[in-house]
Amino acid sequence: xxxxxxxxxTQDNIPGYTHAQLAEEACKGGADWVQLRVKGKGTSEWKKxxxxxxxxxxxxxxxxxINDNVxxxxxxxxxxxxxxxxxxxPEEAREKLGEKFIIGGTANTFFHLESKFRFADYIGLGxxxxxxxxxxxxxxxxxxxxxxxLSSCKSSGxxxxxxxxxxxxxxxxxxxxxxxxxGVAIASIVNAAENKAAAMKNFIQRLEKVSxx
Ligand code: TZP
Ligand code: MG
Numbered sequence: 001x002x003x004x005x006x007x008x009x010t011q012d013n014i015p016g017y018t019h020a021q022l023a024e025e026a027c028k029g030g031a032d033w034v035q036l037r038v039k040g041k042g043t044s045e046w047k048k049x050x051x052x053x054x055x056x057x058x059x060x061x062x063x064x065x066i067n068d069n070v071x072x073x074x075x076x077x078x079x080x081x082x083x084x085x086x087x088x089x090p091e092e093a094r095e096k097l098g099e100k101f102i103i104g105g106t107a108n109t110f111f112h113l114e115s116k117f118r119f120a121d122y123i124g125l126g127x128x129x130x131x132x133x134x135x136x137x138x139x140x141x142x143x144x145x146x147x148x149x150l151s152s153c154k155s156s157g158x159x160x161x162x163x164x165x166x167x168x169x170x171x172x173x174x175x176x177x178x179x180x181x182x183g184v185a186i187a188s189i190v191n192a193a194e195n196k197a198a199a200m201k202n203f204i205q206r207l208e209k210v211s212x213x
Contacts, residue, residue: 003122003161004033005183006207011133011191012039020052026190027060029200035082037067050076065104070096080104090120108138110152120160124185125149127166133187146179170206177210
């Protein structure tokens, strides 16, 4: 299974848009990978949101990854889960979900990455810079932080696609990919735009111009 180089993430409280509508705009703009990031909702409301978003992703043939909630991901038949510090351990998730499910995680340090996510399918590493999208933000890594962590991965034989996340804008792409990163994840640059589909399309065009290794 191929991990996309561009992960689009939905957000709560975007005026006038549900998560499914955000996903639809992103997919119209060319997104092929959507992470549903819902916070503070009870299971039944969350599951309904996940089902609506899955229908959109299926229409556009995009992958749907559910943030935090292994049970909902399994019940609705999503493509994967994204697990952070407070979520189920990825190895337990693998047992529950089987080999075909995509399991990703968030890390901030090399130690965290290798101790917890060695067997994940991809790792979101960040934040690249400060962002107000996430509460309780870990220390900012910047390009230097990525270089160091990617070099530790190389010397330890860890070969997992690493996705940069946190405050990423088009003008950051050259510098980020120079670190050897595999891909990037974005939320507010699309979600805060007036025309979200156009913002996604523009971001993809800029990403395609960056020489990938
Ligand atoms: N994890 C680390 S930073 C972040 C998450 C979910 C937020 C990414 O959103 P944005 O708006 O692209 O900074
Ligand atoms: Mg989480």
